[in-house]
Amino acid sequence: MKTVDIARFIRHIGARDFVSASSMLEDIIKKETNVNTRYALEQAYKTWGTPKQMDEVPNNIKRFIYNVNKNVVLNDLKLENNIRKAIDYIVDTFNKKDLLQSNGLEPVNKILFAGPPGNGKTSVALALSKDMNIPLFKVNMAEVISGRLGETSKQIDNVFREVNNFGKGILFFDEIDTFATKRTYDDGCDKEISGAVNKMLQEIDSINPNILFVCATNVSDELDPALLRRFNMKLWFKNPTREQIEDYIMEYFDKRNVDLDAMILSGIENFKSKSWSDAEMYCEAHFRRIVLDSETIIYGNEWIGNE
Structure with missing residues (x-):
């Protein structure tokens, strides 16, 4: 075991970079020639949790x-x-x-x-x-x-x-x-x-x-x-343009092999000063309507009964 390897390993632990520390320890074990030392390192390594477990919030x-x-x-x-x-x-x-x-x-x-x-x-x-x-x-x-x-x-x-x-x-x-x-x-x-x-x-x-x-x-x-x-x-982070919204909607349905029907196309006309989130909800609402073969369209960002 080289001192420089141990020093690098300690620095990874100090920085809580457990992914790098784990990789470093595996490399140290692989290079270790002393059978007893290698066995001790392997046993110690088995006690470690996964990097995800060690990254838990204090x-x-x-x-x-x-x-x-x-x-x-x-x-x-x-x-x-x-x-x-x-x-x-x-x-x-x-x-x-x-x-x-x-x-x-x-x-x-x-x-x-x-x-x-x-x-x-x-x-x-x-x-x-x-x-x-x-x-x-x-x-x-x-x-x-x-x-x-x-x-x-x-x-x-x-x-x-x-x-x-x-x-x-x-x-x-x-x-x-x-x-x-x-x-x-x-x-x-x-x-x-x-x-x-x-x-x-x-x-x-x-x-x-x-x-x-x-x-x-x-x-x-x-x-x-x-x-x-x-x-x-x-x-x-500004609102998308009308053209960007249209491109997004077309790309969304193209990926799902769905043709743009009259209801989808008519709704695009109302997209002014809308956000990317609005465009996503619009697409999901119409895709849900199509999957369910329904005439009902409900957008998640609108009130119902508050006319």
Whole structure:
């Protein structure tokens, strides 16, 4: 066993990169020539859980974190070319952070996703986790925010500390505007929330470079200016054009070998200022109608009986 191999193995464990650590340990066992040492390593390796088991959320912040298991990858998403290039750049700087840091630079790891709802902000965070093979910690703000004085700041401190110590992952605050808005410092300001926002700003400044810090909002104009200054990349997810919607609908039904009937074609005329999510629900509703051989069409984003 070479000292350099042991050192690399320890670094992987310290970074909680258990996939690399497992691969490293298998390589060490394979190279070991001493029969007794090799046997001892093999027995120790058998006690390990899977990387997925070891990537579990720390117990003391589990109630603050959503369990997200949606299986989505970046190539599944409809993204503008400039948005996709920016996301690829984020991944590249994250994967090459050692090179950047050796030259006095930091990765792009503080990102804001903004824009109207239904255009892929949350899906991109999920896909980044899948494509980069790192865990996603999606913060449940309803659990973090407390009415007790000083409690919200303490819980934000717990989330950042535990995720920083975890070693590698995506810390995702969805709908950050419910928490860090301009109103926090305006008249009638709530001291509890103001103190918690200040705590968050401090934590962002010192976040582990192995953590990708991502926030999402539908109303970026309402965010606290001090928070906006912390991001080293801001991405705007806009509604698709009419042509993009039409192409998506045609592609959706073409993949399923379904001809566009009169009901589908007539509905396309109403697509103005709609989101990708609206287009997806539209397609699913019509495909469900066709599969059931029904005349009834119900869209999941509309009220029934509220005329």
